[in-house]
Amino acid sequence: MYLSPADYQAIWLTLKLCSLTTVLLLIVATPLAWWLARTSSKSRIVIQAIVALPLVLPPTVLGFYLLLLLGPNGAIGSTLELMGFSHLAFSFSGIVVASVCYSLPFAVQPLMQSFQDMGPLPNELAASLGAGSLDRFFSITLPLCRGGFIVAATLSFAHTLGEFGVILMLGGSIPGETRVLSILIYDHTEAMNYAAAHTLSIGMLVAAFVVLSIVYSAQRRFAQVVA
């Protein structure tokens, strides 16, 4: 099996995108999932629907609106340019933002589920024993919802790995910047370079299988801890 420098570059870029997205998603999704699991506010339904949108929307739709929003004429893109930064269309930062939006439900859902399963009691008890909110997060929520965090992280990573439409719409195929593995496979196929496409595809297939195995074993182990 022979990998070209362009292939290595795409693999490295993909791993960088997936890792960064996963870290950002855990930071964003944890408070969001916590709020969704605890609130009785009516706005919960709206927020939950917005979070779940990427599950049902064609990635091209999401990519199209992100392109409008983050591009030079979009609300966010033009604001960034006014502040002296560049807009986010066709850039690595742009596809990171896109990936966070695209994979958000895959991080929020398992976290919300595990927060709901844990219930309010462990945290109430810990508070009554003098633990502050940060202390409670690390000594109670994190260990008790460990399974939820593992599932959220792996699913976010895996889902970003399989992202194609959104990146194509917003990022195009710029080597070293936005040409991730899924785009490169597409490019190889377009260029009739089936051998190269095959090599990368097999790699993706194995990686996806491994990641899903991790998710299911984490879910099983977590279920045993709770039982």
Add this chain to the structure above:
Amino acid sequence: MITLQLQLVRQHFDLNINTTLPTTGITAIVGRSGCGKTSLLRAIAGLEPNCQGLIQFNNQSWLTGTVALPVEKRRIGMVFQQAFLLPHLSTEQNLLYGFNRTRKQQRTLTPELIIAMLDLKPLLGLKQHQLSGGQRQRLALGRALLTSPQLLLLDEPFAGLDQQSKAEILPFLHRISQQTKIPMLLVSHQLDDIVQLADHIVLLQQGQLVTQGPLQQQLSLQAFSAFGAMSVLHCHTATSNDDTLLTLQLGKQQLMLPYQYFNGACRLRVQAKDVAISLEPLVNSSVNNQLQATVCGFTSASHPAESIVQLQVEGQPLQALVTNRSTERLRLKADMTVYVQIKAVAIY
């Protein structure tokens, strides 16, 4: 003193409490299921974010309007229903969770003391699933105490415990109150359980306070007869003349009881249905305990054919459940001197 002026809107009722509670001894909050007892306890703990009003503990302000002191800053100890243990921690880690989060200068109770007081040593090596309900309760109690709290809150500490586990935990609660002097608020729907412990009692109904005051006086109120009328007598000294009988001094009079276990406490619970009244002292009777009493008045009982006679024995209130027919036959009137025969007594 705990000053409460609080409102809390719940699904089935509104909790609306304006009162002051003592910060000495054990205060019991009783009422039927769903009357707001647990909500009141949780509001005092700071676990009800929608609670509004005023909570003042001695000179500390815990709630003013909607500004609340966070739970972890109130320095309370709370024992939740079913004695919840943190599942990811060992029994020992559970016990010390709060202690490790209590400032050194605020620690008045040490693990050694609490382990001895609650007899926890045998439990520390055990896994959580090996602990019985009563043992979990003791561990949860020890964990709450090790934060050296200013106030201990107990939510239905006897719920889900069998008689034996209950009997196991009661003396510990009594001992804690006596030895640590930490004020306790205890929620229960069983009057039976709390008369053994409480000094002060609060009755709630549909989120409203019905009455509150010292236990002995409150028990004579009509409001409590729905729980089964009973009285509590405090005896002064107790001596055992032999291995089988215990003599208790009640003012100038004496009571004799079969010796069960004796922990120095002299609190007697007498059910109104176990008290009989006669105009003359009975001589040829199997009932050992006969006391001179004065009739104070009458209140209605749950059955229309019966009434509760309110009596005074050595200055302490005592209730007797008799049929209206007997009241008429004996021509019982207020200020009359009578003799009461007490058939059964529970000692705590």
